[in-house]
Amino acid sequence: MSLPHAILIALLEKPSSGLDLTRRFDKSIGYFWSATHQQIYRELGRLEAEGHIRALPSEQPARGQKKAYEVLPAGRAELARWTAASQDPKPHRDALLLRLRAAAVVGTAGLEADLRRHLELHRLQLAEYEEIEKRDFPPGQRGAQARLQHLVLRAGIELETFWIQWLTEALAELSVVAERHDSA
Amino acid sequence: MSLPHAILIALLEKPSSGLDLTRRFDKSIGYFWSATHQQIYRELGRLEAEGHIRALPSEQPARGQKKAYEVLPAGRAELARWTAASQDPKPHRDALLLRLRAAAVVGTAGLEADLRRHLELHRLQLAEYEEIEKRDFPPGQRGAQARLQHLVLRAGIELETFWIQWLTEALAELSVVAERHDSA
């Protein structure tokens, strides 16, 4: 149940309309909590109904009209509560690892191409993160806020780095395994 | 849509009853694809209806009776198809990173304890993985099957190692940030 909180964070960082949020979820926020625009609109409705956010005053409340939201004190309080509350880690689910394990029983045919594709995707993602790091977190850090945000970004960078390294290794293993067919 | 495939893998590795599967999902398989026993029973029903698996012949088909399943050729074929098919990576969702980012706006109060708890959990998980590695993959590898399985396990080990390192860093940052209050 973290989507509403992700939205509160985004809105605290900068009041936005639904579409603005959607765009921001395709970037920074979405890197560790993704959401589609439908989820976002639905959740904005709920958050407003609960009094956690409100639409910024604007003349046109009609459909097809931009509507920006800001966080109310109650929303900020709820976010602080949630942030401090103890939470169990959610179980991971990684289809790629599952497929590797499947390959151990049904064979590796067809896997290589997709591993390469994933490798490429991770390379792109890493490049994007490093771009952000260079732009937003130049060496010689200051405020608490920046330090924490940088910490989160570094997690992203290091995770991508890990996957790139692991996928490279996996591709090497795969070619070894394919060469000598099977012998298990 | 990977749960049925995870079950097929588990059953190919060793035919099992629902409860056996549940237990195995709490161990090795569940490390990268978790599932509750209810999910498993439901999926077993579906897989049987589709002709991908079948219940091993046994005298007592009554309730409260062990019922073991094995994979049929159609199931194996489906698993091979799925393994080879190209799949887009699912978006990540990590509440802990989200909370760190929230802390940048609403303050870090109360976070530390939970970070420590997560650190401890990852340490335990890592120890468990390393135990498995020592037991099942002694140096001097052979078959293709073992190599691939080891590769997957190493991903787990390295991910846990990453989190331990990152959380340690995060705790250090947190204490720095807390000391000098805020200055952003």
Added chain:
DNA sequence: AGAATTAGTGCAACTAGTTGCACAATGCTG
């Protein structure tokens, strides 16, 4: 001016995963 495109908001239906409970069979214990 009318047509096509784009920006913005939203509903409805579906799929996957979670939670809470029910109930039968077996074995253990007083």
Added chain:
DNA sequence: CAGCATTGTGCAACTAGTTGCACTAATTCT
């Protein structure tokens, strides 16, 4: 042998996330 815990299977209801479409308003194109 009666009661109780454990093992094993399963249904029902709920929550979160996904997919597909609909509709309005503003903008650009001819």
